[in-house]
Amino acid sequence: MSEAVIHDDHHDHDHKPTGIGRWLFSTNHKDIGTMYMVFALIMFFIGGAMALVIRAELFQPGLQYVDPQFFNSMTTVHALVMIFGAVMPAGVGLANWMIPIMIGAPDMAMPRMNNMSFWILPFAFTLLLSTFFMQGGAPAGGWTMYPPLVLQLGDALPFLIFAVHFLGVSSIMGAINIIATVFNMRAPGMTFMRLPLFVWTWIITAFLLIASMPVLAGAVTMLLTDAYFGTSFFNAAGGGDPVLFQHIFWFFGHPEVYILVLPSFGIISQIIPTFSRKPLFGYASMVYATAAIAFLSFFVWAHHMFTVGMPLTGELFFMYATMSIAVPTGVKIFNWMATMWRGSMTFETPMLFSIGVLFMFSIGGFTGVMMGITPVDFQYHDTYFIVAHFHYVLVPGIIYGIFAGVYYWLPKWTGNMYDEKLGKLHFWTSTISVNVLFFPMHFLGLAGMPRRIPDYNVQFTDWNQVASVGGFAFGLSQLILVWVVIKCVRGGEKATDQVWEGAHGLEWTLSSPPPFHSFTTPPQVTDATAHS
C-alpha cells in the first residue's frame, strides 16, 4: 500500500499497476483501448458464429438445423452484437488508443469515466445474451425492434431494452470523453485544421453519438412503457402509431450508420497517405465532406422505410436528400484516389485493407444510390439486395477499415512487427470469401428473396449455397487475424518508432510501444510536424 502511494507520486516512471486491478480499475487510455479492442474481437466471433448458424440453415431449402423462431433470434442478435458489440467498441477502442497520442495529450480528459464506459459493455451484453436462456427465447423481432412485433417477446423484452440503454450510456460517455479530450488537450500548435483525419472523423462521430443515442433511448423507453405501463405510443388501438417508432428509430438509425463508418474513413485517411508516401489530398475538403455527411445523415432517415406509406412529397424529399449524400461521399473516394495518384505506393497489409475499402465500400455506395431511388426501392426493400448492400458497407467497408487500423498500429502498440505474410494471407482469403459471401445476395434480392426468412423457394438454392460457402470461408479467415495478433503480441521483429517509411504524425514520434502515459510534456506542433 505504501509502495503504491510512493509510486503514485512518480507518474513519469512509467509505472504500471499489475494484476487484474490494472484492467478492472484502469484509467489508462491504452489499457482501456486494448480492453475495448479485445472485447470487440470476442463479440465479432460471437456475432460471426450466429451468422454461420444463419448461413448453415440457408445452405439448402427446408428447415435442417434450427426452428424459425430461433432463426429470427439469430438474425436479430447477430445484428445487435455486431453493431453494438463489435464495430462500435472497436471504433471507440481505436479512438482511446490513438486520439491522445495523435493530439499530444497524456491521456483522455476523463479517465474514470473512460473506465466506466468500457465496463458497462460486458454487463450490457451479459443482459442481452442471457436472453437465450429465457422463457420465449432471445429477441427475435429484428434488431430494429419494430412494434408491435417486438412487444410479443417473452421475458427477453426488458433485458433487450435495458441492454440498449446501457449501450447508449456507454456510447454517450465515450463520446463526451472524446470531445472533451480533443477540445481541451491538444498539444500547443495542434490547431483544429492540423488534426489528423482520424481525430476529425471521431469528433464528428462523437457529436453524432450525442445527438442520436438519446433518441434511441427514448424510443426503447416508449416500448417499455407500452409493454408494462399501459401507454399506447405505438399501439393504434390506443391512439398511437406503430410507424412513429420507425421514424424515431431511424432518426437514430441513419446517423448510426455514419457513427459506424466515419472512424473507418478516418483510419484509411491516415493509411493511404502513409503508403502512398504523399500527403492526403484535399485535407480541408475531407473535413468538410465528413461534416456534410454527418449533417445530411439527420435528414434521410425515412429512406429506411419508404414502403411504410408516406405522402408523395415526403417520399420525394427523402429521395433527393438521400441521393445528395452521394456527393460528399464521392468527394472522399476521389480524394483518396488523388492521394494515391502519382504516389510511390507499397502494399503492406494496412494498405491492402484500405484499398479493399475503396473498392468494396464503393460497391455498397452504388447499391446505396440505387436504393435511394424511391420507386425502385419499392422492389429492393426488405430483400437480400439490401442485405448485400449493408454488408458490403459494413464488412469490406467498415470492418476492413478497422482491420487496416489494427495492422497499421499493431507495431506501435506492441513494439513488434506483425507477420506480414500472414497479414496478406488474411487480406486475400477475406477478400475472396467476402465477395463470394455477399455478391450473390444482390442476385437473390433482385430475384425476389425476402430477407429474414429461414427457408426459401428452390429457385434460390444455388446462390444461397455459394453465399454459405463464402460465409464459412470468411469466418475461418478471421482466425488468421487472431493468430497474427497473438503472434505479434508475443514477439517478433522489433518495430522502429516510425514503423512505416511514409508515416507522419505525433504517434510515430513516441517509442514503440509508447510509454504508459503518452505525452507527459506536450510536444510543439508546427505545419511541418503535423501529419498533412
Place this chain on the structure above:
Amino acid sequence: MSVKIISRVATLCVTVFLSLVCGAVAAETMPLNLTEGVTPTSKQVYDLHMIILYIVTAIGVVVFSIMCWSIFHHRKSRGAVAADFSHSTFAEVTWTIIPILILVAMAIPATKTLIFMEQTGDSEMTIKVTGYQWKWRYDYLEEDISFYSTLSQDSNIARQRNSNVDPNTVENYLLDVDNPVVVPVNTKIRILTTAADVNHAWWVPALGWKRDAIPGFINDNWTYIEEPGVYRGQCAELCGKDHGFMPIVVNAVSKEDYAAWVSEMKGDDTGGMVKAAMATEEAAVITTEAAPAEAAEEVVEEVVAMAEAGAEMSKDDLLAKGKDLYAVHCVACHMAEGQGVEGLFPALDGSAIVNGPKADMINLILNGKNLMPAFRDQLKDAELAAIMTHERNSWGNTAKDMISAADVAAAR
C-alpha cells in the same frame, strides 16, 4: 520480382476468366435480375432499375479502372517517385459538380415514376388486404367477398423441420396458397393494405411494388395487370416466427373469367366466408353422395344454413371439419401435435383450458388473450365449434366431448 508480378497477373486473369464462366453458367440456371413484371408500374420500375444499374456500373468501371491504373503504375517497386501535390481546386470542383449532374439526371425519371405510382384514383375495384400472423385475408369491398389465404398444405408439411420431404419435389414450394386472390386483367385495382396484429408487407414482384401492412392504418396502392397469369410473392416485413411462410398468389384472369369467379363465390356463400363454403361443400358431398349435380348448390345452401344454425352438425362432422380448420388457423402457433412452442405458444395437448369447462375455452377463442388473436370476427360459430371439438378430442386430451355452434352462439 518480375516472376512475382507475372504470377499475380496470371492469378488475376484466371480469376476473371473463372468469374466470367461462372457468370455465363449462372445466367442460364440461376436468377440474376429484377423481374420486368406485368404492370405498367413494374415495367417503369424495371426500366429505371436498369438505367441506374448501367449508370453506376459505368461509374464503377471508370473509377475502378483509374484506381487499378494508379495502383499498377504508381508503385514504389516500379520506381515511382511520390509527387507532393495535395490540392487542386479544379479537380475538386469537377468531381463535386459531375456527380450532382448525374444524380439530377437520375432524379428526373425517378420522380416521374414515383408520381405515376402514387396515382391511386380512378380505380375500378378495391381489394382490402389484411395481414395476420401468418396468413392473408382478402376483402373484395364491392363484391362482399372475403376469404383467408394460407400456405398450401404440401409446402406446410414439407417445411416442417425433419419432415423428410424434399422441397424440390413440392410444386411452388413456399409460394403456393390454398386460396389465391383472383383479379381481372386490364382493370385498375385499388389495393388497400392493413394488418390485424403486427406489421406485414404485401409484395408480389411482378406487380412492381411492395407496401407495408400496418395495424390500425390503411395504405393505398394500385395495380393494373396486363397479362393473365399466376404471380407469386411473399410477406416482406418480419412478422414473427412464420414470416417466411405466408406467401401471396395472385391469379390474374380475363374479365369474363373474373365475373364467373365472382358469381360462383357469391352463389356459394352469401355470407361471404369462402372457407365455410368450401368446408360445407365437402360436408355436402359427404352427406349427399347421390345428389345430382344441379341440386348440389341447393344442398350446399342448406348445409350452410344448418351449419349456421349449428343444430345439425354431428360430432363426426365437427371433428372432420375441425381437423381441416385447425391446420389452417391454429397449427402455426400450437403446432401439428398440439405441442405449442415453449415459452411463446401454449401447448393444447394436455392444456387445462382445452380439457376444462367449455365456457372458458369458448371465451378464450372468441376474445383472445396476449398473443392469441380474437377469433370472434374471423370465423363462424360452426367453424369455431368444429375447431374446439377437434382439440378436445385430439392428442392426449381427455375432454372427449363436443362443442356445438349453438354453444358458441350463446357465448357471443
